[in-house]
Amino acid sequence: MSVVSLLSVEVKNNPATFNAPYEFEITFECLEQLQKDLEWKLTYVGSATSNEHDQELESLLVGPIPVGVNKFQFNADPPDLSRIPNSEIIGVTVILLSCSYDEREFVRVGYYVNNEYTDEALALEPPAKPVIEKVRRNILAEKPRVTRFAIKWDSEETAPPEFPPDQPEADLVADGDQYGAEEEEEEEAEAEGAAAAEGDDAEMAGGEDTAGPAADDDAASEAGSEEIDIEESEGEDEDEEEVEEEGGDDMEMDDAGPANDDQSRPQQAVPPNADVMVH
Template sequence: MSVVSLLGVEVKNNPATFDAPYEFEITFECLEQLQKDLEWKLTYVGSATSNEYDQELDSVLVGPIPVGVNKFIFKAEAPDLARIPNSEIIGVTVILLSCSYEDREFVRVGYYVNNEYMDEALQLEPPAKPVIEKVRRHILAEKPRVTRFAIKWDSEESAPPEFPPDQPEADLVADGDQYGIEEEEEEEEEEAEGAQEGAAAAGAEDAEMAGAEDTAGPQPEEDAASEAGSEEIDIEDSEDEEEEEEEGEEGGDDDMEMDEAGQNGEQKQTSAQQPVTQGNADVMVH
């Protein structure tokens, strides 16, 4: 909380000629008894492109300051034309009214100032060297820009806290000790384990497929070889044998279909397990 609060500023002579003095009526409130004086200062901004043309028009010390509402008149002379570029005299510029306590600025009020010729002919065709006697200034007093700063007054309790606080230990943290690095390592390990499980399941499926070829049922060639030793062949016996062969083949197809169905079930179970592992990895990341 500020010990001194600016309540209002009134520009007394506005508009006025360019070389007329500046005059302000300043009202402020003091909440505590101050040990030192307040310093009020008026600065004229000579150029919008460089601060080397800024001029301190005047400064005044006000004190001792009684507790309560205070009011005074602050006057300052016009700026020195020799310190302003000719191209910057006509047009819009800025003046700054500020107040400090022990060289610590706590309030600043900025006003736009429009410098223009009073003669319409000079407005249309301004001369290369400004005619100051015919230049009028207009302070936009109804639109001030007020900036306040927190400062230390007479007691340490009134000093504003430092922000942001110093954190020298933050520079000592190793690059690897970063937020989220453990989660990333766990995610990579889980992905590697999931890949190994998928490879093992694929190897087991290949082995089962290889075994299925050996147990797919009786081969027709073996039946034909066993019957080649008989010289007498009956038509009924042949038909019976053909029917048995057909039944054997149909049984082999059934065995193949059952094996393929079992393999497909195992593949579905393996593929169903993989998204669960990925889902757990996402949870660890978040």
């Protein structure tokens, strides 16, 4: 279970101009006294084809962290245009808000960001070099993608079974109070609905095999057809013998026959939004 749970992230200035700073109000809950500070980072993905253009816009240490619900403001500067290819400035990209404890990342929130011209003429015929003063950014704040990682906190008891891992996979089991849990529940419900539909189809497809009387009728029908085939084949054999007598050695017959082959926890009284030292 995570000692720190992200409860909400509110994007304060959205939409905004491309050169405007990023402003977030972050609320999280701490269940135990922590020995070290939390490190929050905001990363701008500059290109969809290479991580060489990713930029760390801001890194912030928050602490000491009191037990309970905490809230603070997180601001970051806009990205450096000289580090982004001109062809990647306009369009859709991603920003990543992450938090680490003792250099171990335990939560990451991803947002899609759409950069577009406010001028209709520029939108129809965008210049080769973007006119940044006319570009507006819009963060899709309603649909964040939240990823959680199991890490070791201050005690060995909190370490995951294979600590220290490379953290290749997210811990997708979220408590109901955690940020982004609703989106994950919707995805799980859709997957369960699809699986149930497949199960119904499979059950209906096997219904013919379980019908007793129908199977008996089919067997009798097959037996009758088999007798007819035998009589016809005998007649054919006689015709074939007559053909052999007339045709002599020029006609050969093939004698070969057919082959057989998200844990809930008790509510605890927590102090009102606590002041957190940001440094």
